[in-house]
Amino acid sequence: MKSAAKAKLSAALTALALGSALGSLTASPVMAKASVEPEESDVNTLPAATKSWFFVQRGFVLSGTSIYDSATGKLLGQVETPILSDMALDPLGKAYYVSQSIWTKGSRGTRQDYITIYDSTALKVQADIDMPGRLLVGGRKNNFIVSEDGKWGFVYNFSPASSVNLIDFTKRKFVKTIELPGCADLIPNPGVGFSALCSDGSMATVSVMGAKPAITHTAPFFEATNDPVFDNLAYDKGRKQAVMMTYTGLIHIASISATPTIAPAFSIQEAAGIRKGETKPLEVNWYPGGGQPMALHRPSGHLFVLMHKGEYWTHKEGGEEVWEVDLAARKVVKRLMVEGKPRSIEVTQEASPRIITAGEDEAVRVIDPATGNATYTIEHAGGGPITVIEP
Amino acid sequence: MKKFDPDALGEKMLRRFAGGTSRRGMLARFGAALVAAPVFPLLPVSRAEAAKPDRSPETKTLFARTAQTADDTKCNYWRYCAIDGSLCTCCGGGVHTCPPGAEPSPVSWVGTCINPEDGKAYLIAYRDCCGKAYCAKCDCNNTDRETQLYTPQLNNDIIWCFGTTSMEYHCSTAVLVGAA
Structure with missing residues (x-):
């Protein structure tokens, strides 16, 4: 009897262990019954975008831009962005625009440049707008911009002569090409057209409303070859300001209008209480770096900058710290250590923002600006650039 | 008249x-x-x-101080001071030679690199080889005097495959143009 009872107990324990092992393999801790009903395939749709969303372009090798919610760290979907394409958001939230290029025979044949319009709920193609050409570069957010009212698109072209394609999103048509000699990096200029940075260190402003585009320039304010402004500048449509960062760490703020004005620059290093960045070799200091080295939190006017230690001409280096700059006070108010040597940074535009970084390790991190801790680390997510929903 | x-x-x-x-x-x-x-x-x-530029170590960039002339399949080979992409020397080509089936772009971005053997600066044309899929071998990203898109001739992110039959980027060469 004893041995029989022992055998029974042992069998019961084995069944229990097996059950618990199986239970741990299923998704629910409750022993829910697996559905055995016949099913149909269906397709998800996206809800309306919220300010906690962010978009990560996966990089030079993997196509696609992933949509995440920084509140949950969950992947919600993917916008079809081929390699070297540029994505822009419809400010009204109804569409995603992808400026892209293909050839009729794969990598050869006749080149075709066009903007594909995806609706923002089903991510289905609504239309393609053909245009004459565009720059193939990747990693830039200012080669394809949309006007504040969502009616106009501006696509930078380089053939290798510089120009801009004007797109009418109401009629879904290419309108014309505007010559833009010696300039790039498009900045929205509401009611006027666009502004751009130029090789003489000036800002150009192009009025597109008249029959013939008119181009004016500010006086030069930065050194284009010695201390360049990073391409990925930030535009604040509420304040109508463009915030720009140079390789040495100078912060320029431009008030955007028909005749933009540039405020005197200040050094991010001096704003942190250390000596300013130099262009000389052997001057080890903290420098801004990466492809998308800064992010502007518009509600607070705080700039978040990827900074690394090194010498000058290391402007593509990933960040070791994120410096938070109060632009109005011209002070660095916080320095956070970050992992993964990020080369791209964005910040959600919520009242309590979240920092998003993407870096050399292909991991995307959602970081709490108060503590510097990564709330979520998303592996194999790509290197950016990153886009957020703007207010 | x-x-x-x-x-x-x-x-x-x-x-x-x-x-x-x-x-x-x-x-x-x-x-x-x-x-x-x-x-x-x-x-x-x-x-x-x-006005000859001072080439003493104090004036050289980190790249120039650590560059070598022996191995053109390494990122610190002296001519690669502003190269970005796959080295054609690792892809079946050479320092000024495209791999079979690829086509050199007639235009390029340029760099000014210092030869550690003679201490002199040379103008280097980084001509992309185009028309084949990305080689993805020996990736380098050096940035001496590399700038942004408004000075495109000094920017190494642009796909410099203009005037070729295909704009597909394969790898990059470093062609010596002459003394800078």
Whole structure:
């Protein structure tokens, strides 16, 4: 009897262990019954975008831009962005625009440049707008911009002569090409057209409303070859300001209008209480770096900058710290250590923002600006650039 | 009224010049100039010499201080001071040679790199090889004097496959153009 009872107990324990092992393999801790009903395939749709969303372009090798919610760290979907394409958001939230290029025979044949319009709920193609050409570069957010009212698109072209394609999103048509000699990096200029940075260190402003585009320039304010402004500048449509960062760490703020004005620059290093960045070799200091080295939190006017230690001409280096700059006070108010040597940074535009970084390790991190801790680390997510929903 | 005609004016001037000179006369004058040359102070040249860039270690970038001349399949090979992409030397090509089936772009971005053997600066044309899928071997991303899109000739992110039959990027070469 004893041995029989022992055998029974042992069998019961084995069944229990097996059950618990199986239970741990299923998704629910409750022993829910697996559905055995016949099913149909269906397709998800996206809800309306919220300010906690962010978009990560996966990089030079993997196509696609992933949509995440920084509140949950969950992947919600993917916008079809081929390699070297540029994505822009419809400010009204109804569409995603992808400026892209293909050839009729794969990598050869006749080149075709066009903007594909995806609706923002089903991510289905609504239309393609053909245009004459565009720059193939990747990693830039200012080669394809949309006007504040969502009616106009501006696509930078380089053939290798510089120009801009004007797109009418109401009629879904290419309108014309505007010559833009010696300039790039498009900045929205509401009611006027666009502004751009130029090789003489000036800002150009192009009025597109008249029959013939008119181009004016500010006086030069930065050194284009010695201390360049990073391409990925930030535009604040509420304040109508463009915030720009140079390789040495100078912060320029431009008030955007028909005749933009540039405020005197200040050094991010001096704003942190250390000596300013130099262009000389052997001057080890903290420098801004990466492809998308800064992010502007518009509600607070705080700039978040990827900074690394090194010498000058290391402007593509990933960040070791994120410096938070109060632009109005011209002070660095916080320095956070970050992992993964990020080369791209964005910040959600919520009242309590979240920092998003993407870096050399292909991991995307959602970081709490108060503590510097990564709330979520998303592996194999790509290197950016990153886009957020703007207010 | 007679319109200004630069062609006619040019022809007239040249004919007048040709009428008043001979080849021998020209040679004689050129020879005299050669002989007399050392007598003249060569001001522009002297100035250029005086303004010659300082190539001491203190003025060299981190890349230039650590560059080598022996192995062109490594990112720190001296000519690669501003290269970005796959080295063609690792993809079946060479430092100025595209791999089979690829096509060199006639235009490029440029870098100014210092040869550690003679301490001199050279102009390097980073010509992309195009028309084949990305090689993805020996990826380098060096940034000496590399700038942004508004100075495109100094930017190494652009796909420099203009004027080729395909704009597909394969790898990058570093062609020595001459002394900088």
